[in-house]
Amino acid sequence: MLQEEKGQERLLKTIIDAGLCVQCGACVGHCPYFDFFDGRVMVMDACRSDTGRCADVCPQLENEDAFFEPPPKNPMETVRQVFMARAMEPAIRDRAQYGGIVSSILVYALKKGVIQSAVLTSKGEGSAPRGVIAESEKDILACAGSRYSSSASLSAFNQAVRENRSKIAVAGLPCQMKALAKMKSLDKDTIAKHVALSIGLFCTWSLSHRELNQYLMHEGISSGVIKCDIPPPPSNVFKVQTRDGWFELPLDKVRPYIHRGCSRCLDMTAEYADISVGTVEDKDGWNTVITRSHVGEDMMRMAAKDNIIETRELPETNLEHLKQAALNKKKRGFLPG
Amino acid sequence: MTNLMTNKRGGIQALLQGNQAIARGALEGGVSFCAAYPGNPSSEILETLAEAATCLPIYVEWSINEKVALEAATAASFAGLRAIASMKQNGVNVASDFLTNLSLSGIKGGLVLVSCDDPGGISSTNEEDARLFATLADIPLLEPSTPVEALEMTKWAFTLSEEIQNIVLLRSVSRLSHTRSNVTLGPLPEFSASPRVDTSIQFHTFPVVPKHITRHDKLDKAKVLFEASPFNQYKGPPAPELLIISSGCASAYAEEAVDILHLSENVGVLKLATTWPIPDNLVKTHIQSCDKILFLEDVDPFIENQVKSLAADMMTELGIKQFFGKASGHAPDSGEQSPEIILRVLRDLFGINPEPQNRGYGDKKRGDTLVPPREFGFCPGCPHRSSYYAIKTALAWDGRDGFVSGDIGCYTMGIWPTGFNQVKSVHAMGAGSGLACGYGKLKRFGFDQPVVTVCGDSTFFHSGIPPLINAKFNQADMLLVILDNSATAMTGFQPHPGTGITAMGEKTDPVDIEIFCRSLNIDVSVADPYEMKQTAQAIYGLVQKKGPRVLILKRTCALVEGKERGFPYEVKVNQDLCLGEDCGCNRYCTRIFRCPGLVWDEENQKAKIDEVICVGCGVCTEVCPRQAIVKKKIS
Numbered sequence: 001m002l003q004e005e006k007g008q009e010r011l012l013k014t015i016i017d018a019g020l021c022v023q024c025g026a027c028v029g030h031c032p033y034f035d036f037f038d039g040r041v042m043v044m045d046a047c048r049s050d051t052g053r054c055a056d057v058c059p060q061l062e063n064e065d066a067f068f069e070p071p072p073k074n075p076m077e078t079v080r081q082v083f084m085a086r087a088m089e090p091a092i093r094d095r096a097q098y099g100g101i102v103s104s105i106l107v108y109a110l111k112k113g114v115i116q117s118a119v120l121t122s123k124g125e126g127s128a129p130r131g132v133i134a135e136s137e138k139d140i141l142a143c144a145g146s147r148y149s150s151s152a153s154l155s156a157f158n159q160a161v162r163e164n165r166s167k168i169a170v171a172g173l174p175c176q177m178k179a180l181a182k183m184k185s186l187d188k189d190t191i192a193k194h195v196a197l198s199i200g201l202f203c204t205w206s207l208s209h210r211e212l213n214q215y216l217m218h219e220g221i222s223s224g225v226i227k228c229d230i231p232p233p234p235s236n237v238f239k240v241q242t243r244d245g246w247f248e249l250p251l252d253k254v255r256p257y258i259h260r261g262c263s264r265c266l267d268m269t270a271e272y273a274d275i276s277v278g279t280v281e282d283k284d285g286w287n288t289v290i291t292r293s294h295v296g297e298d299m300m301r302m303a304a305k306d307n308i309i310e311t312r313e314l315p316e317t318n319l320e321h322l323k324q325a326a327l328n329k330k331k332r333g334f335l336p337g
Numbered sequence: 338m339t340n341l342m343t344n345k346r347g348g349i350q351a352l353l354q355g356n357q358a359i360a361r362g363a364l365e366g367g368v369s370f371c372a373a374y375p376g377n378p379s380s381e382i383l384e385t386l387a388e389a390a391t392c393l394p395i396y397v398e399w400s401i402n403e404k405v406a407l408e409a410a411t412a413a414s415f416a417g418l419r420a421i422a423s424m425k426q427n428g429v430n431v432a433s434d435f436l437t438n439l440s441l442s443g444i445k446g447g448l449v450l451v452s453c454d455d456p457g458g459i460s461s462t463n464e465e466d467a468r469l470f471a472t473l474a475d476i477p478l479l480e481p482s483t484p485v486e487a488l489e490m491t492k493w494a495f496t497l498s499e500e501i502q503n504i505v506l507l508r509s510v511s512r513l514s515h516t517r518s519n520v521t522l523g524p525l526p527e528f529s530a531s532p533r534v535d536t537s538i539q540f541h542t543f544p545v546v547p548k549h550i551t552r553h554d555k556l557d558k559a560k561v562l563f564e565a566s567p568f569n570q571y572k573g574p575p576a577p578e579l580l581i582i583s584s585g586c587a588s589a590y591a592e593e594a595v596d597i598l599h600l601s602e603n604v605g606v607l608k609l610a611t612t613w614p615i616p617d618n619l620v621k622t623h624i625q626s627c628d629k630i631l632f633l634e635d636v637d638p639f640i641e642n643q644v645k646s647l648a649a650d651m652m653t654e655l656g657i658k659q660f661f662g663k664a665s666g667h668a669p670d671s672g673e674q675s676p677e678i679i680l681r682v683l684r685d686l687f688g689i690n691p692e693p694q695n696r697g698y699g700d701k702k703r704g705d706t707l708v709p710p711r712e713f714g715f716c717p718g719c720p721h722r723s724s725y726y727a728i729k730t731a732l733a734w735d736g737r738d739g740f741v742s743g744d745i746g747c748y749t750m751g752i753w754p755t756g757f758n759q760v761k762s763v764h765a766m767g768a769g770s771g772l773a774c775g776y777g778k779l780k781r782f783g784f785d786q787p788v789v790t791v792c793g794d795s796t797f798f799h800s801g802i803p804p805l806i807n808a809k810f811n812q813a814d815m816l817l818v819i820l821d822n823s824a825t826a827m828t829g830f831q832p833h834p835g836t837g838i839t840a841m842g843e844k845t846d847p848v849d850i851e852i853f854c855r856s857l858n859i860d861v862s863v864a865d866p867y868e869m870k871q872t873a874q875a876i877y878g879l880v881q882k883k884g885p886r887v888l889i890l891k892r893t894c895a896l897v898e899g900k901e902r903g904f905p906y907e908v909k910v911n912q913d914l915c916l917g918e919d920c921g922c923n924r925y926c927t928r929i930f931r932c933p934g935l936v937w938d939e940e941n942q943k944a945k946i947d948e949v950i951c952v953g954c955g956v957c958t959e960v961c962p963r964q965a966i967v968k969k970k971i972s
Binding site: 030031032033035037038040042043044045047048049052053 | 729730733734736877921922923925929960962
């Protein structure tokens with residue numbers, strides 16, 4: 001098999017210039033040639049190198065030489081447990097999008113010394129959300145809530161690695177979990193050892209910050225976005241909260257600003273994470289939780305035992321709908337169009 | 338030099354540059370008023386006159402552009418004083434609207450326009466033959482070929498101008514302007530200027546047609562004088578096999594080539610110095626005795642076309658002639674003429690093979706491969722490098738294939754790697770801004786590429802102001818970045834309205850560019866280009882906006898700063914932090930940023946600072962991804 005060059009040039013040609021970048025940020029922070037600015041990953045200069053960490057870790061770029069085991073083929077991949085859960089702490093539940101599981105698990109893990117820092121996505125507050133390294137409960141809670149546009153937060157993970165941090169937690173989208181898995185397999189002695197916990201978020205698609213912003217400005221929403229929400233079907237709206245209050249926009253008008261790269265993604269439930277977290281249909285205030293590794297399973301068990309979270313069985317219908325949704329995303333992603 | 342230039346008695350020999358000879362010729366010719374705009378290869382003329390003005394009762398100014406320079410000089414002429422305006426070929430373009438009207442209205446005191454052309458465009462954006470303005474404006478044209486002639490002919494030009502009552506064009510080229518040779522100085526006249534505009538005369542161009550006829554009559558008068566001019570010289574046999582008709586430096590090369598090839602018995606060289614209107618009779622006399630005529634001149638077939646036209650008129654008398662030159666393809670129709678080129682032309686015509694050289698000669702010629710090719714580059718510490726780096730960063734962040742509309746000055750080099758290839762067009766002074774007015778109205782057709790326009794402080798005063806006002810008036814989406822380094826740097830640091838001092842060393846109230854732009858009631862901001870990241874963020878933000886916007890990047894030229902104040906830092910590359918080839922950055926600092934003070938140490942395979950070249954501005958510390966470049970403040 002021809003050893004193809006796999007560096008910035010290939011990444012540019014097959015992913016970035018082809019419009020397939022999903023702004024995960026895995027390529028940002030290894031070198032001066034990539035940057036993340038105002039909601040977008042940009043190539044700053046041609047590096048003229050034949051190989052590159054950027055191409056090695058891009059989740060959209062397939063590896064012909066199998067660096068790592070692709071996951072098994074069932075719709076939700078590796079599953080140890082699936083259940084419903086929510087944070088016990090009311091303060092956390094108040095700031096949460098749904099059940100507050102991500103925030104409460106991270107705060108708990110920090111307090112127990114399992115992690116020393118967490119790579120999360122900032123709120124943005126008017127400017128583009130971006131990756132941050134949270135080191136305290138306050139930092140973690142400041143990031144609570146869903147972002148609907150990509151933040152390239154793995155650039156913050158790369159920064160954490162450069163700073164020689166250990167016991168790092170990473171919360172992110174399925175593409176980011178996949179990139180993280182690539183990074184871990186490339187660096188089994190360092191990166192793999194320093195990532196203590198990975199939490200993946202269910203995701204159907206993500207929006208381009210700049211284009212969404214332009215559309216919002218066009219609609220007269222000029223002050224910065226604080227929060228977004230997409231209520232479940234049959235509702236077909238995109239809700240945006242700014243300092244001036246909540247606005248509702250037709251979801252179909254926002255769909256053009258979904259990253260094109262998302263249409264190729266096969267992973268709705270974050271198959272490469274230790275713990276995957278999402279909503280529960282028809283049950284506001286709760287999260288669906290999937291544990292996929294012993295690290296994830298242990299963490300959830302300890303948290304339940306210490307009364308940090310409340311758990312319940314996930315109803316059969318919810319589980320079936322979740323499997324169907326995950327399968328649908330695979331079908332959409334597998335057939336280009 | 339002031340002693341030589343202001344030496345009243347004359348009669349001494351001096352080693353003078355062509356431009357200095359022109360300046361001295363003007364002084365010997367009784368000039369009182371001198372105006373110019375800097376432009377290579379003409380700048381030394383006014384610089385020399387400005388120095389002389391410290392001792393002599395003359396007035397010398399750097400005008401804001403060449404049109405105003407010619408106009409200001411002409412006012413002195415209208416008031417009866419002798420005046421001179423000097424510029425490079427492009428300057429004549431700028432002054433041409435006035436020139437082509439002036440030659441209709443006529444003048445009073447002797448008025449000379451000196452154009453220093455740049456064949457080959459060695460230091461210009463184009464290669465242009467300003468002699469054509471003589472035919473366009475119907476004015477006499479003089480072409481000296483040596484510094485001696487430059488002095489003599491400039492001096493005579495004032496007399497000629499007064500005799501025919503019109504402006505005279507004196508044309509030099511780079512080689513003449515910058516060559517030095519022995520020149521004998523003449524005496525300086527008594528300077529007695531008492532300007533007065535005779536209000537019984539009207540210096541206007543109406544009625545146009547009769548004045549056009551008068552203008553032709555003036556030319557005829559000049560032609561009579563040209564027939565007798567001692568500056569037109571012939572060297573060669575009475576009936577040569579080949580007659581070379583040449584002018585300027587090309588005639589010197591022609592004589593040299595004839596000498597080298599031992600063709601002085603076969604070839605005659607007619608060196609014309611008064612080249613428009615052509616002295617018909619003189620030329621006819623020489624053409625009559627020869628059937629083969631070769632034209633050698635810089636740049637266009639100017640004399641070639643005039644003489645061919647003359648020969649066509651006189652064909653029944655002269656018979657049929659064979660012409661060689663640019664039209665026939667024997668002489669190159671672009672680029673500078675040179676002795677080598679003319680040797681080749683003559684060898685071709687005479688079927689002479691080049692003399693065989695010994696092997697050592699070939700090796701010596703190949704020695705030019707030992708000299709490494711060098712790029713054009715900004716000086717170490719140059720604020721333009723930082724400005725372009727910030728622009729590059731901002732446009733890369735923006736991601737919509739933005740580009741820079743460029744202009745003229747040191748920052749023209751933004752077209753090359755030293756300016757990160759950001760600049761995509763350069764034409765005339767102020768053209769970058771003019772183009773921007775057009776780009777700024779393409780949005781309605783779906784154009785969304787961000788355009789950043791750059792303009793230096795001197796360029797802005799020269800011709801950057803009208804397009805900015807146009808952008809305001811027509812509501813163009815124009816982002817003008819004024820690179821204010823407080824200098825007219827590229828041409829040699831001549832003063833301009835913003836520098837607070839005149840050509841004659843008088844202090845003035847500087848024109849503040851920021852205040853001026855704000856007076857237009859548009860978005861104006863100021864930043865320090867040395868702060869590259871902040872400047873990039875400012876540019877990124879500005880690029881998202883609409884309408885005319887100005888960003889002034891204010892930082893003194895590094896050469897000026899180095900001379901006047903020095904720089905505050907000692908900069909070093911920490912050899913432990915720098916990972917060299919193992920970094921994976923692929924030599925980002927030296928390969929991308931390219932400051933000459935930052936070099937690659939081939940021995941250690943790491944980056945390092947060249948202490949001799951580095952000035953200590955500290956800007957490159959922002960560039961290294963590992964922060965291996967460090968700066969320390971020195972007292």
